[in-house]
Amino acid sequence: MSDLIEGYIGKTTNGKKSRIPAKLDYIQSLTGGFLAIFMWGHMMMVSSILVSKDFMYYVTKFLEGSFIIDGGSPLMVSIFVFIVFVIFVVHAALGMRKLPSNFKQYQVLKAHTKSIQHQDTQLWGYQAFTGFVMFFLGSIHLYIIMTNSADIGPYASADRVWSEWMWPLYIALLLAVEFHGTIGLYRLCIKWGWFDGKDPQATRKRLKKVKWALTGFFLTLGFAALIVYMKIGMEHADKVGEKYVPTSMIKEAK
Amino acid sequence: MSRDITISVLKFNPRDEDSKPEFVEYNLKETPGMTLFIALTKIREEIDADLSFDFVCRAGICGSCGMVVNGVPTLACRTLIENYPDGKLQLIPMPAFELIKDLSVNTGKWMDNMSTKVESWIVSNDEVDITKIEEKMDPDTADAVFELDRCIECGICVASCATALMRPDFVGPAGLNRIARFSIDPRDKRTDDDFYELIGDDNGIFGCMSLLSCEDHCPKHLPLQNKIAYLRRKLVSVK
Numbered sequence A: 001m002s003d004l005i006e007g008y009i010g011k012t013t014n015g016k017k018s019r020i021p022a023k024l025d026y027i028q029s030l031t032g033g034f035l036a037i038f039m040w041g042h043m044m045m046v047s048s049i050l051v052s053k054d055f056m057y058y059v060t061k062f063l064e065g066s067f068i069i070d071g072g073s074p075l076m077v078s079i080f081v082f083i084v085f086v087i088f089v090v091h092a093a094l095g096m097r098k099l100p101s102n103f104k105q106y107q108v109l110k111a112h113t114k115s116i117q118h119q120d121t122q123l124w125g126y127q128a129f130t131g132f133v134m135f136f137l138g139s140i141h142l143y144i145i146m147t148n149s150a151d152i153g154p155y156a157s158a159d160r161v162w163s164e165w166m167w168p169l170y171i172a173l174l175l176a177v178e179f180h181g182t183i184g185l186y187r188l189c190i191k192w193g194w195f196d197g198k199d200p201q202a203t204r205k206r207l208k209k210v211k212w213a214l215t216g217f218f219l220t221l222g223f224a225a226l227i228v229y230m231k232i233g234m235e236h237a238d239k240v241g242e243k244y245v246p247t248s249m250i251k252e253a254k
Numbered sequence B: 001m002s003r004d005i006t007i008s009v010l011k012f013n014p015r016d017e018d019s020k021p022e023f024v025e026y027n028l029k030e031t032p033g034m035t036l037f038i039a040l041t042k043i044r045e046e047i048d049a050d051l052s053f054d055f056v057c058r059a060g061i062c063g064s065c066g067m068v069v070n071g072v073p074t075l076a077c078r079t080l081i082e083n084y085p086d087g088k089l090q091l092i093p094m095p096a097f098e099l100i101k102d103l104s105v106n107t108g109k110w111m112d113n114m115s116t117k118v119e120s121w122i123v124s125n126d127e128v129d130i131t132k133i134e135e136k137m138d139p140d141t142a143d144a145v146f147e148l149d150r151c152i153e154c155g156i157c158v159a160s161c162a163t164a165l166m167r168p169d170f171v172g173p174a175g176l177n178r179i180a181r182f183s184i185d186p187r188d189k190r191t192d193d194d195f196y197e198l199i200g201d202d203n204g205i206f207g208c209m210s211l212l213s214c215e216d217h218c219p220k221h222l223p224l225q226n227k228i229a230y231l232r233r234k235l236v237s238v239k
């Protein structure tokens, strides 16, 4: 009943303003913060390929839970991806509230951003645009990984990147996620005044620097890893489907 | 040495059916220490008597002369022409407010509406005995209140804010600042619960997208970033 009353009358059953907008704002920050930090960890794992194929192989096995189950199980990965997917959808649903939702809003946002030349307004524009892009690209990536969690590894992943044509999508998704995530973390700190201290303006300048450094760092790492996967994928193109066998096992077999 | 300058103004009279919004260019000579107020007065006296714009104090105190100069909302009376090296200024009336004519907008109407929405006054049931000396306020608290009371209602923060432009019901930085001001005033007996009733939604504190254009353009350098974050933390946890 309270949903009906709150929906129609705009007041809770004890006559107060709904507390939900506060919760939504909070959950938006919580899910955004989680996704952004998760993306750091994710990038570290992805870029394990920069060390060696063996290293990437063992990182994958570790994430499949090889420390609990002998040999690991991709199901662990599927379950984890599903949880991330749910958080992603919740975050996107909340982010939608802020996007321009009709032509008039879009028109004034565009005219204003162009006219005022204000960096943080511009950055929000990028955040909104990249957020919109990720509705599609993020969903595709998450669904594929969730349903193909057994096919993660030095060859399987490289085949997906190259022979299964994921590289164009990954280029766009990498740009979108790194811009969106780092701008988002910067905004998160400002929004809640976390590091304001005595001189909020000085803090903001510092946060901005850290933000650009992070954007640069993760984009460099991301593209370096992507290029390596593309190269491996290209070289492995005639053997698609073959799984990677770590060097140590090859030796044992001899 | 006096430069030739060009001031281009978006002229439009919404009350005149024949009027169409268009940029009109005025060419004039810069004089030493010329402010935009002086330049516009000169245009009105010597070139175009029909040009409308607002000024009262000419000293950055009354908040009447906000306009968009080369894309940036500013107080015209505190804008020095010499700060524009190419001598070209484009003037647009501030968005977000009802347009009266040319550069003149009705910020008063917007501010009145905002003041009513956020109940911008001290709320208390205490009896005031005017024969007695007012109760003392801790000097630091008084300073903190005065700091936020310095708002001159110029509307520049509102015209700078993309959120306010997209969503006309948003109380804007000036409105949020007002709540911050009363929330630290010990004479005001309102609780966080009461403030939540006023701004606890997407037209209030939770609508702010932290674009910080208000902070960066407020001519009085009010601590808007810090105070808005403070209100958000305060109101997000109201039970």
Ligand code: HEM
Binding pocket: A025, A028, A029, A030, A031, A032, A033, A035, A036, A037, A039, A088, A091, A092, A093, A095, A096, A098, A099, A127, A128, A130, A131, A132, A133, A134, A135, A136, A138, A177, A180, A181, A182, A183, A184, A185, A187, A188, A191, B208, B209
């Ligand atoms: C479909 C996907 C997504 C959409 C539509 C989306 C949309 C948005 C929007 C519109 C905002 C701004 C909210 C505001 O101004 O108050 C935002 C904030 C944020 N997003 Fe996303 N986002 C998506 C995915 C992601 C991902 C994958 C990450 C992680 C890298 C992320 C991290 C953040 C962070 C940290 C914030 C700041 C949180 C806040 O302001 O409270 N988002 N998102």
Ligand code: SF4
Binding pocket: B150, B151, B152, B153, B154, B155, B156, B157, B158, B173, B174, B177, B217, B218, B219, B220, B221, B222
């Ligand atoms: S907060 Fe600053 S910009 Fe906004 S109305 Fe007050 S003085 Fe003007």
Ligand code: FES
Binding pocket: B054, B055, B056, B057, B058, B059, B060, B061, B062, B063, B064, B065, B066, B075, B076, B077, B078
């Ligand atoms: S005329 Fe008073 S602030 Fe500019």
